[in-house]
Amino acid sequence: MSKQLLVVIAIGVTGMLFPLYSKAELRVGDRAPDFALEDQNGKTVRLSDFSGKKTVVLAFYIRASTPG
Amino acid sequence: MGISIDRPESNREFAREIGATFPILSDPEKATAKAYGVLNFTRLFANRTTFVIDKDGVIQHIDHGSDATDPTKSFGACSLLEHKKQ
Numbered sequence: 001m002s003k004q005l006l007v008v009i010a011i012g013v014t015g016m017l018f019p020l021y022s023k024a025e026l027r028v029g030d031r032a033p034d035f036a037l038e039d040q041n042g043k044t045v046r047l048s049d050f051s052g053k054k055t056v057v058l059a060f061y062i063r064a065s066t067p068g
Numbered sequence: 069m070g071i072s073i074d075r076p077e078s079n080r081e082f083a084r085e086i087g088a089t090f091p092i093l094s095d096p097e098k099a100t101a102k103a104y105g106v107l108n109f110t111r112l113f114a115n116r117t118t119f120v121i122d123k124d125g126v127i128q129h130i131d132h133g134s135d136a137t138d139p140t141k142s143f144g145a146c147s148l149l150e151h152k153k154q
Contacts, residue, residue, distance in 0.1 A: 025105040028130060032121040033103035038076045039091040040083035045069070047125065055128075055149050056069065056121040057142055060106050060114040064074040064082030064092075 032058070073098050073107075073114055120145040 026032070036046045050056050071093040072079065083092040093100075101107040101114040108115050118136040120129035129145030131138075 026119070026127055026130070028127055030127050032119060032125050032127050033100070034125075035093075035095075035100040035103070037071070037093040037095055037100060039069075039093055040076070040080045040088065042076070043091075045091050045093055047121065050121075050123070051125055052123050055123060055146050057118060057139075057146065058104075058121060059070050059118045059136065059142075060101065060104070060116060061070055061072050062113045062116055064072055064078040065085060 032056075069093055071095055071100065071114070073101055118142050120149070122149050 032047060034047045036044050039045050047056065047058075069091040070079075070088065073095050074082070075096050076094040079092045079094045082088075095101055095114070098107055098111065098114075104114075104117070104119065106114045106117045116133055116136045118129075118131040118139070119127055120142050122128050128149060129142060131141055135141065
């Protein structure tokens with residue numbers, strides 16, 4: 001395989017991956033994005049439900065029922 | 069609250085298994101994982117990350133990866149926030 005072809009492939013792959021990384025990570029001091037998601041009891045929970053009421057600990061975990 | 073990109077049915081089962089007394093949220097569309105910048109590049113799961121969000125909706129503490137398996141720092145951040153309001 002020629003070097004030029006490898007470079008073209010590398011640029012293509014980088015281009016495909018870039019959008020996945022382009023979202024800036026949130027930092028301390030940033031406003032937490034609101035959400036409306038279903039809980040285990042079928043109830044819709046919004047972050048804004050807790051506004052002015054409670055501190056929220058939001059823990060993203062890998063997948064349900066996995067050791068991760 | 070716990071959150072993953074699993075469907076609600078999977079999380080219902082998971083919540084039962086662990087006896088969760090707090091909300092376990094489902095984000096099957098992955099929009100929230102994306103908005104928080106934690107969707108893994110494989111898009112198959114969210115990276116393990118814990119956010120402590122104060123009453124004004126501002127992020128006060130973040131634990132990434134293996135740090136997020138130990139809740140000590142997040143509890144510490146909550147405790148500080150509770151003291152702040154008094």
